[in-house]
Amino acid sequence: MTHLPYGGIASFVRAPLVDPDGDWRATFAVLGIPFDIALGFRPGARFAPRALREASLRYVPPFTGLDGRARLDASSQTDPLFVDAGDVVLPSLEPELARERITQAARAVRARCRVPVFLGGDHSVSYPLLLAFHDVPDLHVIQLDAHLDYTDVRNDTRYSNSSPFRRATEALPNLKHITTFGLRGLRFDPEAVAAARARGHTLVPMEQVETDLDRLLSALPPGQNVYLSVDVDALDPAVLPGTSSPEPDGFSYRLALQLIASVVRRHRLVGLDVVELAPTLDPSGRSELIAARLILETLAEVQDAWS
Amino acid sequence: MTHLPYGGIASFVRAPLVDPDGDWRATFAVLGIPFDIALGFRPGARFAPRALREASLRYVPPFTGLDGRARLDASSQTDPLFVDAGDVVLPSLEPELARERITQAARAVRARCRVPVFLGGDHSVSYPLLLAFHDVPDLHVIQLDAHLDYTDVRNDTRYSNSSPFRRATEALPNLKHITTFGLRGLRFDPEAVAAARARGHTLVPMEQVETDLDRLLSALPPGQNVYLSVDVDALDPAVLPGTSSPEPDGFSYRLALQLIASVVRRHRLVGLDVVELAPTLDPSGRSELIAARLILETLAEVQDAWS
Amino acid sequence: MTHLPYGGIASFVRAPLVDPDGDWRATFAVLGIPFDIALGFRPGARFAPRALREASLRYVPPFTGLDGRARLDASSQTDPLFVDAGDVVLPSLEPELARERITQAARAVRARCRVPVFLGGDHSVSYPLLLAFHDVPDLHVIQLDAHLDYTDVRNDTRYSNSSPFRRATEALPNLKHITTFGLRGLRFDPEAVAAARARGHTLVPMEQVETDLDRLLSALPPGQNVYLSVDVDALDPAVLPGTSSPEPDGFSYRLALQLIASVVRRHRLVGLDVVELAPTLDPSGRSELIAARLILETLAEVQDAWS
């Protein structure tokens, strides 16, 4: 007896609820970060963790394909495949305190699972999330994003959703490299582009993803520890309209998944965040459904890569 | 440290989650019934239990008034004041099986708490819910509703949201009386009106509620066991637009609460359902906020009446 | 076997479809005028005739009350109680031609029924509609409206939805009097107010409707031929938000119906229009439901007044 998708308490894929600091172990642990005051345009990402949980109920694993192969199948393991660690308890307004709490909760969750899955929130949360990975050697961030998010200061702040990776590189000596796929914003901050290039980061415009993906992927150093940060505005807004700052001509779902699958097969995934989903901007509801499916197919690829 | 309303897993007023058949005791236990295929107009009540849970997070008790008095305060008691028993696990399509499951879960919940609180669903669920009260002596149903819901057969079915109380009176010898407040539909089924009158039920049109409430309330026999069924279309659609079949000139929030408070002070409340909320019909989101507040102020009145 | 409200072809209350110029007779005949280019703010009234037809399917007569009395009961008569004459076939853009077509269709419908019911469209359509009543002696227009709609010229045009009654008084010697109930716009055109007063029209602000209705109604000369024009913005926008130019503090549904009932009991209703409904402005869908119910309760009062 299972619930229909709209029935029952909405934990991610109906996973057991745990406290971030509790006594548990799992393969994948989900943590929500309902924080969106660092974006400077259309709010709503604060509602994303709950929307993603609800949407995930249409995609409760295991996933059996037409070929009969089951993915994300928990039957053969003892630890749970998924737990849901709820949301970070955030303050109102106080950004610094919010970042501390995010780092702390991420660290707790990371210590108890193989791959933590973070549900943003706006993209600013990637900075405090990455702080929880300060001890990962040779950390490589792979980012799917229409925008670079490497700005030093924008509209008088250093902590907006335009700056998470700038702050992270400053704070984390172990963060060796950032690769950004899907760039297609209209205005790039020249200082940010120069700073990223000076540090050796790889900046891949969207057109190049389409024409040159294999070469780009094989040019990445193999075997690193990869933190994958997916800004849903990397996807084409026709595919996923529910985001603050849509940019045309983005990833199809298939291309995004293909890139992600290649990454998780070549590298060791240490963490995943999915950010900038704004459910209220898409009354069709498909944005959260597609983002939830992308998360789950990503994790299926991760598990496949392990076996 | 508490979550903002949009943070954290949405159980009703952040109450502990329990299994209906589990080992627990509570004052109030919430059970959702995400079932809406028995209505013949605009669907969406299936989404109400989850919407009410989310809305309830703006109203987590205790409630301290301007006078400093705290209501729904759990501090002085050992059992939890609230638990959330989740939703009934419903089949797809099969109405008879759905009714069985609803009755079974309601019975389980009822056995473990002082007052069960049922979140519909369309109004047809009141029938299987009432079956769980077959052993309550002198059961009196008090219904707030724009419509009578006492039709024998409508559009070829005996189990639609027009018939729950007809079915209940047939099935439950202990159901002695039904009082319906707020009637103002345009078309009444003559057979249903006649049958209700023949059985001695009290039918109160909306105008009469406004002008004659005290007399009506004092005319009710005191001290019975009352099951309160609140169809949110009793409220004026200006107040609560998110419902399948709105009818103008309904209850203000205040009048509804005043009536309910009088009822729970004079009688013993054995159960409460709130039905026909269709959140997707109200993009302002106030419908679920107001319905959740009504539930909680009702329970505060109940607790006050006990003390 | 009857359809659920969302089933079947949507004619008004499932009435037979007729051609305005066809061979038919009926008590009430419905004609839609999907014209809204004469309003100067938020469009959408072009969609009202179809929305009102769909909404009317929740209110198919007869209406049996709690007292068992049936209203709008066609069983005792030979002509149909209702027919639906469809919509006027309107040109694109050409306002003069549109007015001609409206007058022509209204005249054809009026000749074949006891009371024609016109579904606007913006309020400009009342002018060409009234032209079809040029031969009614002592014609009295009773208007429910937040605005006076008696402006000579607004934004360079004499035919906008601000001017229908000015044009009608110019064109129709038989139009003796206009009474407007519910005035509460913020800005009145001083010239229009003066012109209306000079012609002896009765201008009733909303506050006065609430406090002085009986006196106002009894001051109207009895027994005239009344054309009733209901701009839905007469209703409070909380009750009916789907209109181009909402103004706060309007009619409750009950007060509007009470006024209308008094009018149709004292006078001979020769025609009815309901205008300025903009369904797309109200995603809750209650605006068309309430407007359709108001039309039908009005007609029930009319029929009651005849018997």
Next chain:
Amino acid sequence: MTHLPYGGIASFVRAPLVDPDGDWRATFAVLGIPFDIALGFRPGARFAPRALREASLRYVPPFTGLDGRARLDASSQTDPLFVDAGDVVLPSLEPELARERITQAARAVRARCRVPVFLGGDHSVSYPLLLAFHDVPDLHVIQLDAHLDYTDVRNDTRYSNSSPFRRATEALPNLKHITTFGLRGLRFDPEAVAAARARGHTLVPMEQVETDLDRLLSALPPGQNVYLSVDVDALDPAVLPGTSSPEPDGFSYRLALQLIASVVRRHRLVGLDVVELAPTLDPSGRSELIAARLILETLAEVQDAWS
């Protein structure tokens, strides 16, 4: 003089209204089935027949192309090209009775036209619709769908929108083959896949449609009687977001039409259904416009194939 699309009573492409059991003949006859209680996620397909009729008014044939060729031109024939047989009169709630009525009406319509066109409703209606084709020899169902819909039991029911083709193969000895194009759901029911394969059905994932369509089409046995069932979720949700269960990476409009055109040129089309359109999920209104256009271009291809 013709109506603008929002004017006039909405029959499909303004076709004459007929009773399914009446005395008429036509090339194409449209029948609506406003039934959606068999789906287990987001309701709204009950509103699709009416939405498709309204949308069809933008596409009233004949269709003259840039090359001057007219399609769906009725001028050369005596029978009407189109009639609209309205909607099946459905009960509330009672699924078995609903299926009987659907089969009965479909049979009546089918007997009077060359190709019946069925407007769902959720996909469960394809089962009772196919029962009306029990006497068609060598019936071949071609299905465009993201999902297989061949599940035996889901959420305790055998009659949901996941099972229509399973039920049909059980009931119809003449149903020889099913080909499903566009499969891309995340979770397939292993038992359903195995059963479909065991029966020799052709299961075509979406990727294969894109890369291998010609070979797939030519592998189909020529000349059969084909019933075409189009679940609109076959289309990419960017193209058509108004559907209960969207899946990314679906058909473009062009590819869907190309596939359909190939099918109707090679085979004899005996019936067509279009299902799972949920208009309220797409406030842009393009979902019904695109679905209506797809129906009409399909029929234009059918007529072209005949000549």
Next chain:
Amino acid sequence: MTHLPYGGIASFVRAPLVDPDGDWRATFAVLGIPFDIALGFRPGARFAPRALREASLRYVPPFTGLDGRARLDASSQTDPLFVDAGDVVLPSLEPELARERITQAARAVRARCRVPVFLGGDHSVSYPLLLAFHDVPDLHVIQLDAHLDYTDVRNDTRYSNSSPFRRATEALPNLKHITTFGLRGLRFDPEAVAAARARGHTLVPMEQVETDLDRLLSALPPGQNVYLSVDVDALDPAVLPGTSSPEPDGFSYRLALQLIASVVRRHRLVGLDVVELAPTLDPSGRSELIAARLILETLAEVQDAWS
């Protein structure tokens, strides 16, 4: 030649645009504060200043009533009646800097006009706005609000939209008194209530406004300098649904205006803010129309009181 409401650049009532620090004088000067990151529920008040400007274009003064009297008539004065000083240039995220900029701009505007009109933003902006009134002797704040907004700390911050008046009383020795009308939240912060009472503030629940308004108003000390802060959630959500935290049973438009008119006749208005309007929560668009009208009728009352 004047624009229709949707035409032309949207300054408030088409007033001249000025720089806050520029060389200008005016009777009323409008300043927007598009800041909403201090609220802890549903965002969107950042869009209010622009929405209020657009809505104001339906209400461009002067306002001539049915009695022919013109209000807000600029013809007899030399300074402009209105100027629009645009919005405060706000940083992203940095609340302290935001508050500084708000105070600075408010001070500049205040120095150049008779009554500054501030368009929020969430209610937290009232604190930095009030700082610009530090030199007003015997400052009295009159607040229309469902909530007290006098909390010391909420969710770890002292600067949320729950605390503006607490912070203001701490910072402004000249702030002598606060009167809050319309209180009806479910949960009051006991510490805040006690602190407000200890300071002698007047706390008026909504019911008391309705029954006892005259006495309450006459109990206020006459002739003070009043800063009026209107949280739009003071209004009933049926009247104005577009707000983050709606509470049932609030002010009608008429009662709010009546209270405001009494206040501005008895006292000297030194400033006005209107806050917590969230336009995206009300697709009917009436929320901003009604709020804009309330602002303008308030200013008409102010001007009337002066003459």
Next chain:
Amino acid sequence: MTHLPYGGIASFVRAPLVDPDGDWRATFAVLGIPFDIALGFRPGARFAPRALREASLRYVPPFTGLDGRARLDASSQTDPLFVDAGDVVLPSLEPELARERITQAARAVRARCRVPVFLGGDHSVSYPLLLAFHDVPDLHVIQLDAHLDYTDVRNDTRYSNSSPFRRATEALPNLKHITTFGLRGLRFDPEAVAAARARGHTLVPMEQVETDLDRLLSALPPGQNVYLSVDVDALDPAVLPGTSSPEPDGFSYRLALQLIASVVRRHRLVGLDVVELAPTLDPSGRSELIAARLILETLAEVQDAWS
């Protein structure tokens, strides 16, 4: 210090506001035409100029690319790069007067800038706009559109949004050629197609754009004066759903920009209009964002072509 996109008065890219007839010079001057009563389907284009101005605030130039190159950089020039001339002051209803005012304002703007940019409005406005270019020798119109818009009379009018280019060719001897890219409507008016062909116009169906663009572009005579008219329904409705009459299988953003870039590099752009954007039909808000970006990237290409 710059505003966030939702802050400040919304002029196009924050350009200075000018009067069309004022004393100014600029490279690009923006003029809005909020006129949509000439379309015969879903209204809303009247709201496009304001929506495009607001959306443009996310894309304030200069645009620095990943390569560090700045486009639309005003720093090296004395005249402003952009001014915003506001909207044409339009009458209500009177189409002929509206056209006169549009032509007059367009002429004034054109005389003061290098390239005027017109924000519609429905497509009918291209006719009066083109009248302002009567003195441009060898004028060539390049139109991106799903529809031909060359109909002589439709629904009794010669001035609807189906006819602008027919009227323009009649009125303007200097209009030598029209090329329409992206045709894919279902029904073409045979008379209009014949008339366009007879006059030598180039009609390019969408499929041909995709397969044969280079040949088509090089077949255009080089060096003419080109007026570019972009009907946003040229774009695929998945990309831009907010338009009255969407047609599937349209331009991707990239292809549209590529075509436009080729055009402006080969020809001399004398004017640009962007029409048929209906913001209220797209609650995601991406339609105006994408249209604004397309305008700005077009102008960047224009400026690049000059240098």
